[in-house]
Amino acid sequence: MTNITTDRPTFVTHLECSLTGERYEADQLHGLSRAGRPLLVRYDLDAMGASLSRDALAARETDLWRWRELLPVRHTANIVSLGEIETPLIPIPRSGGANVVVKDEGRLPTGSFKARGLVMAVATAKELGVTKIAMPTNGNAGAALAAYATRVGIETIVFCPDDTPEVNVREIAAQGARVWRVNGLIDDCGAIVGKGAAEGRWFDFSTLKEPYRIEGKKTMGLELAAQGGWTLPDAIFYPTGGGTGLIGMWKAFDELERLGWIGSARPRMYAVQASGCAPIVRAFEAGEEHAERWEDASTVAAGIRVPRAVGDFLILRAVRESGGQALAVGDPAILQAVDDCARKDGLLMCPEGGATLAAYKQAVKTGLVDEDERVVLFNCATGLKYPLPPAPWTLDRHAPIDFDAL
Ligand SMILES: *Cc1c(COP(=O)(O)O)cnc(C)c1O
Secondary structure, three states: OHHHOOOOOOOEEEEEEOOOOOEEEOOOOOOOOOOOOOEEEEEOHHHHHHHOOHHHHHOOOOOHHHHHHHOOOOOHHHOOOOOOOOOOEEEOOOOOOOOEEEEEHHHOHHHEOHHHHHHHHHHHHHHOOOOEEEEEOOOHHHHHHHHHHHHHOOEEEEEEEOOOOHHHHHHHHHOOOEEEEEOOOHHHHHHHHHHHHHOOOOEEOOOOOOOOHHHHHOHHHHHHHHHOOOOOOOEEEEEOOOOHHHHHHHHHHHHHHHOOOOOOOOOEEEEEEEOOEOHHHHHHHHOOOOOOOOOOOOOOOHHHOOOOOOOHHHHHHHHHHHOOEEEEEOHHHHHHHHHHHHHHHOOOEOHHHHHHHHHHHHHHHOOOOOOOOOEEEEEOEEHHHOOOOOOOOOOOOOOOOOHHHO
16 A cells, blocks of 8 residues: 555646536535536646656556545545555456456455445545535445444444345444434435435435545546556446446546547446336436436345436436447346356356346347457456355265265
8 A cells, every 4th residue: 555655746626516517616525516416526637647647657556546646635644545456357258258357346345346436435524524424325335434434433324225235234334334224225215314414413425415436436447547558448337326436437538538648439338227227228218318216126236226316417428428328137137147157257246247247248149249349347346245046065974975976
């Protein structure tokens, strides 16, 4: 973690409403814009480009904080870290194909890519003097929040749907947050958080309702550029719930181009959802700019069970501008893909990661993507956090053993 030991300048100039472009001051606590939309952090990229070269950056250790100048935290003392590594690109030739790699985010602290967003949001909250945070979660975001907030001494209260995977609820509690199971979905939990925030009880850390999680998630796009030798892949398949990562990567590519570090070529962005909860796919297909709430949302891929996303228009815009699509895959295809990847390539994905593999296979079949194209799939959490298929075989060591049958 040598990247965080020296104080380096940061280049944040202001924040901007993602819908209206209205300007907001940096270094102040913000939630949504006055238009009720996410705020985006803006940087002085000219000054940054003058002070840091691509080669100087490439020479740094490859953790998340190597991107410090492109991130919002002002003072090194406010940086928090549990060891946010650059995640590897793992080829999956047998289950995916010769040109398919998985960016394996399951290796991050707390076992999911929520660590990227929350390390940034918590560090910035600390910098801005926040002492109490509440958040709705499907599991992984709450775990990452709990871990980082505990580390800097911020109090956290987390609300999750009552059918959130048990391991998530327990890891949230184990890492020092107060966690409540709510009889509803994530947006119902979000309503409770919003009510408490309006009463001044805590700061609202819902997806995209504070500006800095996007900045953390943006590092996925920065890493992809660096890992590809400053050339981006042809297509990216991203499991889309709130869409923070997809929006963040799109923003990263734009910033890198304005720095002159990459060209204008962009990957086609495929937003992958489960057919039991596919509001973005429905809006994409209908040509809409916003997505209506998906009723009775249900899927094994809990991380993308998000019936309504406040950044819907940003997801749809990025997908359309990139020439990509929003794609839905069913739970059976998701589970089949997880099984396939584990059995054939030895990589245990989470169901949301499996959804991207299932969507990729479908896209090859329908001709959306060519097998020659360089494709990145996102495995967003370790498969170990999820229920695994049973393995019921036992052996009595006192009885005769039929070695041929083993
Ligand atoms: C949160 C989450 C997602 C969705 O990520 P967004 O950037 O919010 O769309 C996908 N998979 C897993 C495992 C998650 O925890």
